Amino acid sequence: MIQIKTLEEIELMRESALVVSKTLGILAAEVKPGVTTLQLDKLAEEFIRSEGAIPGFLGLYDFPNTLCMSPNAQVVHGIPNKKPLVEGDIISIDCGSIKNGFYGDHAYTFEVGEVAPETKKLLQITKESLYEGIRELRAGNRVGDVGFAIQKHAEKHGYGVVRELVGHGLGREMHEDPEMPNYGKRGRGKKFVNGMVVAIEPMINLGTHKINQLKDGWTILTRDGKPSAHFEHDVAIVNGKPELLSTFKYVYEALGIESNEEDEFRQKPLIH
Ligand code: MG
Ligand code: MG
Numbered sequence: 001m002i003q004i005k006t007l008e009e010i011e012l013m014r015e016s017a018l019v020v021s022k023t024l025g026i027l028a029a030e031v032k033p034g035v036t037t038l039q040l041d042k043l044a045e046e047f048i049r050s051e052g053a054i055p056g057f058l059g060l061y062d063f064p065n066t067l068c069m070s071p072n073a074q075v076v077h078g079i080p081n082k083k084p085l086v087e088g089d090i091i092s093i094d095c096g097s098i099k100n101g102f103y104g105d106h107a108y109t110f111e112v113g114e115v116a117p118e119t120k121k122l123l124q125i126t127k128e129s130l131y132e133g134i135r136e137l138r139a140g141n142r143v144g145d146v147g148f149a150i151q152k153h154a155e156k157h158g159y160g161v162v163r164e165l166v167g168h169g170l171g172r173e174m175h176e177d178p179e180m181p182n183y184g185k186r187g188r189g190k191k192f193v194n195g196m197v198v199a200i201e202p203m204i205n206l207g208t209h210k211i212n213q214l215k216d217g218w219t220i221l222t223r224d225g226k227p228s229a230h231f232e233h234d235v236a237i238v239n240g241k242p243e244l245l246s247t248f249k250y251v252y253e254a255l256g257i258e259s260n261e262e263d264e265f266r267q268k269p270l271i272h
Contacts, residue, residue: 002169002177004195009102010236010245013171013197016104017234017245019053019097024108025250031110033087037069040093041080048097056096056103060174063218068094075162075203075211075220075228087113090123092230096174103174105199106246107232118206119227122159126204126229129153133182133200134233134265139240141192147184150202160209162228165220167201170234194237197245201232235265243267
């Protein structure tokens with residue numbers, strides 16, 4: 001059942017989403033050759049707790065850490081470890097929080113030093129496909145409209161859209177209804193109404209859309225060993241339109257990137 005949120009609850013969810021956004025901003029400054037994903041995980045946990053929040057993934061379905069850390073051919077759900085990142089890697093960082101009793105869930109794929117041009121393009125197109133999807137998140141549209149837009153943009157560039165893992169409703173539970181696939185048909189699926197909050201999270205592969213899972217029971221990786229990217233935003237439907245609750249602003253500040261890509265999805269200025 002879809003849990004509709006009041007405007008007050010949406011503002012509480014924004015606070016939780018912003019804890020994750022700020023965490024990703026802190027990590028952005030630390031992602032470089034030589035750092036381990038376990039070091040970054042520790043930093044994230046400390047920061048989340050200092051914000052009066054709780055790591056959202058730690059212990060969820062028995063996940064052992066604060067962050068899902070998925071380098072290169074790993075798609076999602078990688079477990080932090082002591083292996084240092086190296087120049088040319090990409091690392092998808094997915095982070096969750098619980099604040100005010102609500103989950104935040106937000107992800108970004110970072111470049112480690114200088115990466116190959118074809119990988120850089122994968123990251124750019126995956127992020128664009130996220131926004132293509134968010135643009136469809138309007139009252140009266142349907143779940144399939146979001147998936148269709150994401151899939152169309154990614155496949156136009158010859159990329160593989162992961163099928164087995166999907167976005168989701170977000171709230172007092174990490175995974176609420178509806179499921180939000182990154183593929184689909186226009187006009188199909190549940191209809192969007194004001195007060196819905198969802199996490200939209202395209203997982204896009206440079207090569208095949210097919211995946212495998214490691215024996216650790218968590219790590220998902222591409223079947224052909226080519227890189228995969230993952231970007232995720234938390235979005236509410238307010239006044240019939242998408243309203244971003246999370247932001248890449250802190251990441252961009254840390255990386256010195258100028259961007260107004262989020263402006264069209266913000267009905268009120270970001271104050272935090
Ligand atoms: Mg996530
Ligand atoms: Mg998610």
